[in-house]
Amino acid sequence: MKVLSVVGARPQLVKLAPVAAALSAAGHRHRIVHTGQHYDADLSDVFFSGLSIPDPDVRLGVGSGSHGVQTGAALAALDEVFAEERPDWVLVYGDTNSTLAGALSAVKTGLPVAHLEAGLRSFNRRMPEEHNRVLTDHCADLLLAPTEEAVRHLAREGLAARTRLAGDVMVDVCLRTRDEVLAARPAAPPAGVPAGRPFLLATLHRPGNTDDPARLAALIGALAGLPLPVALLVHPRLAARAREYGVELARGSVRVSRPLPYAELVAAVLASAGVVTDSGGLQKEAFLLGRPCTTVRPETEWVETLDGGWNMLVPDPYELPRDRWARLAARPAPRAARGAPYGDGSAAGRVVRLLEEEGAAGG
Known part of the structure; x- marks a missing residue:
């Protein structure tokens, strides 16, 4: 199986780290495209070195700009990358402009898209991230939800058939x-x-x-x-x-x-x-x-x-x-138990298994 990850910002790099390790451990081919949405070294390069993520295979160098300019530049650049790579899955992460650009480019190129961290909702339509989440979820083929609440959000939007509970890969790397x-x-x-x-x-x-x-x-x-x-x-x-x-x-x-x-x-x-x-x-x-x-x-x-x-x-x-x-x-830490609503720290392995299963089922 060949998976192409599209990332561009600090939160996505944190989530990429355990997924990259799990794909490598399972023997799959993994290509990483960095759009350059976060181009400051403090928000990009240090995460590749600090979290032992393989260097990106492709750097698009999109850089800063308005939401439209940033999304459009990534979208245009990704078309060529996808046409050349033809992966079995395009994996997009979170809710940034890079997420939406990766999903739109992939579906328009006829490639299957999986959205990691699907189903999150703030219900604040003034947030650019909220639009990115909703649009990405509605065009993706596989929705990898981190929590039961996210699963419920997706079901209410008519997306239950494409939804799988994967857990939160950030727990893996944080713990x-x-x-x-x-x-x-x-x-x-x-x-x-x-x-x-x-x-x-x-x-x-x-x-x-x-x-x-x-x-x-x-x-x-x-x-x-x-x-x-x-x-x-x-x-x-x-x-x-x-x-x-x-x-x-x-x-x-x-x-x-x-x-x-x-x-x-x-x-x-x-x-x-x-x-x-x-x-x-x-x-x-x-x-x-x-x-x-x-x-x-x-x-x-x-x-x-x-x-x-x-x-x-x-x-x-x-x-x-x-x-x-x-x-x-400055309040003290509560005494209430936190539980484990985001999973047990093994979500990345489940993500890889779901990509394998859904890819096989899709033919």
């Missing part, structure tokens, strides 16, 4: 990396955060939080006013918008840091007292690693993280009284 980090060294905070003191780990990158100058300034002000040091991992989008709008990031409690390689990110979460983020991936990593998370959004696609108070939605923290915001962001 493995956690064990490696804890075996190798004590969990440590990012540079610039005093060692031995409680701190919060934070990220902001979604357009809804970064593209409005007043909202961005208010969110940074809310972080700056917290009583604990805040290690803010600065995504390129956040850095660009802060420069454009004249928003100072490193002020008050905020300590600015570059994005971290995956093992260092896991170590930082483990060392932290909690997480403040708008990232879907980091919400789930905090949950898996047993750290309370405060999500600066009105909704989450990872609804399981909300159970027991492990994750809390606070879309406008600057509108809360300062003491209440501080109590929320």
